[in-house]
Amino acid sequence: xxxxxxxxxxARLFVDTSLKAQQALKASSSQAHYLRHVLRAQTGSxxxxxxxxxxxxxxxxxxxxxxxxxxxxxxxxxxxAEEHGPWLLFAPVKQLRLDYLIQKSVELGVELIQPVRTxxxxxxxxxxxxLHANAIEAAEQCxxxxxxxxxxxxxxxxxxxxxxxxxxLFWGDExxxxxxxxxxxxxxxxxxxxxxxxxxxxxxxxxTFLREQHFTRAIDLGSRVLRSDTAAIAALALWQGALNDIAxx
Amino acid sequence: xxxxxxxxxxARLFVDTSLKAQQALKASSSQAHYLRHVLRAQTGSxxxxxxxxxxxxxxxxxxxxxxxxxxxxxxxxxxxAEEHGPWLLFAPVKQLRLDYLIQKSVELGVELIQPVRTxxxxxxxxxxxxLHANAIEAAEQCxxxxxxxxxxxxxxxxxxxxxxxxxxLFWGDExxxxxxxxxxxxxxxxxxxxxxxxxxxxxxxxxTFLREQHFTRAIDLGSRVLRSDTAAIAALALWQGALNDIAxx
Numbered sequence: 363x364x365x366x367x368x369x370x371x372x373a374r375l376f377v378d379t380s381l382k383a384q385q386a387l388k389a390s391s392s393q394a395h396y397l398r399h400v401l402r403a404q405t406g407s408x409x410x411x412x413x414x415x416x417x418x419x420x421x422x423x424x425x426x427x428x429x430x431x432x433x434x435x436x437x438x439x440x441x442x443a444e445e446h447g448p449w450l451l452f453a454p455v456k457q458l459r460l461d462y463l464i465q466k467s468v469e470l471g472v473e474l475i476q477p478v479r480t481x482x483x484x485x486x487x488x489x490x491x492x493l494h495a496n497a498i499e500a501a502e503q504c505x506x507x508x509x510x511x512x513x514x515x516x517x518x519x520x521x522x523x524x525x526x527x528x529x530x531l532f533w534g535d536e537x538x539x540x541x542x543x544x545x546x547x548x549x550x551x552x553x554x555x556x557x558x559x560x561x562x563x564x565x566x567x568x569x570t571f572l573r574e575q576h577f578t579r580a581i582d583l584g585s586r587v588l589r590s591d592t593a594a595i596a597a598l599a600l601w602q603g604a605l606n607d608i609a610x611x
Numbered sequence: 612x613x614x615x616x617x618x619x620x621x622a623r624l625f626v627d628t629s630l631k632a633q634q635a636l637k638a639s640s641s642q643a644h645y646l647r648h649v650l651r652a653q654t655g656s657x658x659x660x661x662x663x664x665x666x667x668x669x670x671x672x673x674x675x676x677x678x679x680x681x682x683x684x685x686x687x688x689x690x691x692a693e694e695h696g697p698w699l700l701f702a703p704v705k706q707l708r709l710d711y712l713i714q715k716s717v718e719l720g721v722e723l724i725q726p727v728r729t730x731x732x733x734x735x736x737x738x739x740x741x742l743h744a745n746a747i748e749a750a751e752q753c754x755x756x757x758x759x760x761x762x763x764x765x766x767x768x769x770x771x772x773x774x775x776x777x778x779x780l781f782w783g784d785e786x787x788x789x790x791x792x793x794x795x796x797x798x799x800x801x802x803x804x805x806x807x808x809x810x811x812x813x814x815x816x817x818x819t820f821l822r823e824q825h826f827t828r829a830i831d832l833g834s835r836v837l838r839s840d841t842a843a844i845a846a847l848a849l850w851q852g853a854l855n856d857i858a859x860x
Contacts, residue, residue: 462711469841471833504835544852584720584851586753592718595841596848602833603793603849 371420372401374410376498376509377433381416385435386424394431397423410439414508417442445508446552447471448601449529451478451521452594453560454485461496463591468500468510470598471606474555476513478521482562488515518557518568522575526553531578533557534593535569540580543597547604550579554601558594620669621650623659625747625758626682630665634684635673643680646672659688663757666691694757695801696720697850698778700727700770701843702809703734710745712840717749717759719847720855723804725762727770731811737764767806767817771824775802780827782806783842784818789829792846796853799828803850807843 375393389397397403407423411433418440421433450472454460464475475497477488493512501509525531530550534540536559547554557572564572572578583593624642638646646652656672660682667689670682699721703709713724724746726737742761750758774780779799783789785808796803806821813821821827832842 466841469835469837471835586718588718592715595844599845599848600852
């Protein structure tokens with residue numbers, strides 16, 4: 363929807379090294395391919411780079427070596443800022459919709475992504491590298507200074523057992539017994555997490571287990587039956603609206 | 612995320628005819644295929660049917676004729692209800708993401724879907740039958756009693772010129788000059804529409820044109836750069852949270 367303010371910057375790229383002025387960086391092979399063949403970058407083209415720690419920097423592309431693409435870091439464009447956001451726990455959906463869910467949740471400010479296995483989860487395993495790569499791509503796209511942490515696929519019971527004391531875990535209760543999401547998010551404060559169950563819903567024993575935890579709260583996301591990825595995106599948008607930057611002038 | 616409350620109902624189907632008890636209906640060829648080969652329905656299997664006017668009815672599948680699939684309507688399950696919701700005007704994105712956007716917007720209660728052409732819209736034409744079929748499928752899935760109206764692709768200026776007096780048109784202003792979405796939605800009341808621009812953003816002349824209309828209001832959807840489909844879904848979720856059933860107990 364938005365273009366970069368500085369129209370001479372042709373790409374925004376995440377790098378895995380520290381950043382300072384006059385530093386030369388080697389592009390990854392996929393970055394080199396993207397710059398050469400998709401964007402048709404030239405030596406001297408300007409990119410923005412970030413690493414999640416040192417803010418965002420301008421850098422010049424160097425394509426002089428045929429087998430190599432590097433950047434020369436010039437000046438800082440934005441200082442690093444903390445990007446606290448909600449955590450998202452979800453029973454994975456199939457690949458294309460999973461990619462989409464990761465993209466949307468990163469755009470909507472998620473800080474941590476935790477795929478969870480529930481009794482009715484159909485997806486047996488997920489590719490952690492693909493999850494991480496998707497999170498990076500979305501962070502590059504949406505202007506974030508951090509890439510959300512992506513966790514390994516884990517059983518819901520294990521995730522809940524190691525839960526941090528002060529973080530409220532909101533879970534989508536499809537039986538309609540949850541409280542309305544928006545006021546619940548406001549009351550829950552800024553350390554929040556969402557748990558979205560599988561397409562087949564939670565089993566009764568899982569609902570009971572969730573209700574027993576003192577840090578959980580069942581929420582209701584409206585009268586229509588939402589697919590699990592829609593529920594996750596709606597919850598994140600509502601949370602940003604209730605507590606964070608969508609509602610604040 | 613949610614299953615049907617009545618687990619003996621194997622599908623929920625939209626039909627294009629009036630509904631009353633003891634009426635026999637012929638299934639469409641795609642419904643027949645879906646019932647026979649995807650769901651492996653039997654003669655006597657129970658489905659729910661709706662037509663957007665007569666509520667939702669239980670019906671029995673009849674597969675006795677090899678080349679034919681029909682339903683016998685039995686009793687009404689839910690009376691018809693009005694499903695007023697916001698309108699969504701959007702510059703189309705490419706096909707898979709467009710399908711996804713339609714699905715999500717129907718789940719989030721949209722009443723009318725209007726693809727609009729702006730100066731920077733890349734997509735030249737869209738398939739109205741596919742748009743409509745996607746809206747039907749999502750309405751079947753999410754339990755709605757109505758299928759949103761899907762309009763033909765039209766120029767933004769034509770859509771705005773014929774605008775109904777009392778409906779507030781919120782547009783996503785990616786320059787950051789809009790007002791925060793949630794309070795704006797609350798003030799705008801229940802007759803609302805959202806206009807989401809193309810990936811490249813609106814041109815300045817389009818922004819000026821939109822600002823000149825007395826029924827428009829520029830909104831801000833937060834500090835991150837949202838893709839246009841994310842912006843549309845976030846706006847719908849926030850509107851439901853601000854005015855409708857996500858926030859109301």
